[in-house]
Amino acid sequence: MERENSLLPGEMAEPLLHWYDNSARSLPWRSDTSPYRVWVSEIMLQQTRVGAVTERFERFIQELPSVTALAQAEEEKLMKLWEGLGYYSRARNMQKAARVMMERYGGRFPSAYEDILSLPGIGKYTAGAVASIAFGVPVPAVDGNVLRVFSRLTASREDIGRPEVKETVGDMIRKIIPGNRPGEFNQALMELGAIICVPSGAPLCSRCPVTEFCSGYKQGVADSLPCKTAKRARRRERRTVFLIISSRGVALRRRPDRGLLAGLWEFPCEPGWLSQEMAGLALRGWGVLANRVATSVNAFHVFTHVEWEMKGVAADSDAEALPESWRWADTRALRETIAVPSAFRAYLAEALRRME
Ligand code: SF4
Numbered sequence: 361m362e363r364e365n366s367l368l369p370g371e372m373a374e375p376l377l378h379w380y381d382n383s384a385r386s387l388p389w390r391s392d393t394s395p396y397r398v399w400v401s402e403i404m405l406q407q408t409r410v411g412a413v414t415e416r417f418e419r420f421i422q423e424l425p426s427v428t429a430l431a432q433a434e435e436e437k438l439m440k441l442w443e444g445l446g447y448y449s450r451a452r453n454m455q456k457a458a459r460v461m462m463e464r465y466g467g468r469f470p471s472a473y474e475d476i477l478s479l480p481g482i483g484k485y486t487a488g489a490v491a492s493i494a495f496g497v498p499v500p501a502v503d504g505n506v507l508r509v510f511s512r513l514t515a516s517r518e519d520i521g522r523p524e525v526k527e528t529v530g531d532m533i534r535k536i537i538p539g540n541r542p543g544e545f546n547q548a549l550m551e552l553g554a555i556i557c558v559p560s561g562a563p564l565c566s567r568c569p570v571t572e573f574c575s576g577y578k579q580g581v582a583d584s585l586p587c588k589t590a591k592r593a594r595r596r597e598r599r600t601v602f603l604i605i606s607s608r609g610v611a612l613r614r615r616p617d618r619g620l621l622a623g624l625w626e627f628p629c630e631p632g633w634l635s636q637e638m639a640g641l642a643l644r645g646w647g648v649l650a651n652r653v654a655t656s657v658n659a660f661h662v663f664t665h666v667e668w669e670m671k672g673v674a675a676d677s678d679a680e681a682l683p684e685s686w687r688w689a690d691t692r693a694l695r696e697t698i699a700v701p702s703a704f705r706a707y708l709a710e711a712l713r714r715m716e
Contacts, residue, residue: 370536372573373545377538379569380548385410385555388417393543395469395494396427402489403450403481407664410554416445428467431458439624439699446702448624453481471495484530493543500533501546502526505553511586512557512576520586557582595666600634601627601704603656603674603711604648609690610711611648611682612698620663625698627707628686629670639673646683650675659706672707674714691715 384390387410389401400420404413420441424430430438433455442451457479461467469490470476477487488501500506507520510529518525537545552570557563562583565571576582604611612625630642636653643650656672682688689698691712700708 369573370538372570373536373538373541375569376548376552377541377544380544380551383555384547384551388414390547393493395471395490396425397421398490398494399469399482399486400454402486403454404445406450406486407447408445412444416441426467427458427461427469430455431462431467435623436697436699440697443699444702448699448701449622450481452623456480457482469494471497473497473499488530489546492537492546496542498534498537498539498542500530500537501550502529502533503550503553505557505559506533506546506549508559508586509549509553509557512563512582513570513574515575515579515581515585517585517587519589521588592665594662594664597631597666597668598633599629599631599668599670600639600642601629601656601659601670601672601707602639602643603627603672603707603714604643604650604677604679605674605711605714606677606679606688608680608688609693610688610715611677611679612687612689612700613683614685614687620666621701621703624701625687625689626701627704627711633669633671634673636673639675643675643677648675648677648679648682650677652676657706657710659704661703663703668703670707672710674710 387401389397401413401417404417404420423437423441424433438451438455439448442448445451460479461469464470470479471491473487473491476482476490477484482490485501485503488499491497491499492501504520507526507529510516510532511518511520514532516525520526533546533549552568553559556568565574565577565582568574568577571577574582576585602611611628613628615621615624615626617623628646630639634642636655640650640653643653653673653675656674658672659670661668661670694700694708694712
């Protein structure tokens with residue numbers, strides 16, 4: 361961020377907090393700011409919309425209400441509670457962190473910023489959010505919303521994807537964060553970015569509490585900010601997804617422990633779009649005898665770096681045995697215990713429809 365704009369007046373805090381007190385959305389993790397709840401909400405909200413998180417947050421807290429409960433949870437239960445949120449490694453890292461807290465801190469959340477930062481899966485943003493919101497430590501929590509707000513406030517044309525820019529914004533916040541309400545100040549900045557200084561389309565400056573401090577607004581350039589380098593185009597992959605259904609349920613296969621959707625259950629897939637004949641060969645290759653092979657639903661899923669274009673194949677089978685790392689899942693298991701990644705949502709619905 362440019363030097364001339366690098367000092368935002370500390371007075372910005374007052375109108376911002378006043379606005380936050382009166383206009384913030386009522387969200388379940390805001391009513392009780394205990395560190396465990398703040399942490400769970402912050403991890404869930406990474407790369408996931410608030411709307412998708414709210415209900416899952418309540419269920420997660422109900423089922424795993426403490427660091428101890430999370431540390432001791434069965435993996436399958438944890439994955440089921442995370443179902444639909446994506447980026448499952450976040451949940452696994454949370455469990456690792458909970459186990460570290462059991463060992464080092466007797467199951468308590470540490471209150472010092474550096475100690476929080478040292479836990480698995482916790483970066484500067486999350487450590488700053490938990491330390492400031494739950495423990496009142498005056499440290500910044502710079503996420504994408506805050507970066508965008510500061511880029512506009514300072515009329516900076518620097519690329520907000522660069523780590524140095526994040527550091528600079530953090531330094532600016534350290535200078536103005538009020539010692540008596542650091543958590544609310546950080547949340548107010550995030551909230552401003554989420555509902556006023558919005559990511560898509562023009563910012564809603566006429567409703568903004570800090571227009572008088574905003575260089576982007578005064579210079580009439582806010583709409584063109586922030587600057588960020590274009591993301592690399594995602595790779596497209598074609599896949600054939602198999603719904604192999606027998607009287608025991610539908611066949612699922614465990615994914616490898618590394619890489620995309622690591623360790624999760626999936627419907628068996630093959631690369632490319634297979635003809636019916638090739639699909640029959642794939643089934644035979646797995647040792648699964650099918651009575652009937654037919655086309656099923658098509659679906660599309662976007663991951664961070666790759667897109668899957670999926671065509672479905674449905675196979676009725678009398679098979680008893682399945683290859684290693686496969687299992688049968690009946691409707692109850694699919695609904696209650698097994699987490700199936702969102703990428704397969706259409707196939708999960710189709711499997712349930714065919715089995716019921
Ligand atoms: Fe964002 Fe407009 Fe507020 Fe500036 S005045 S912070 S551009 S909403």
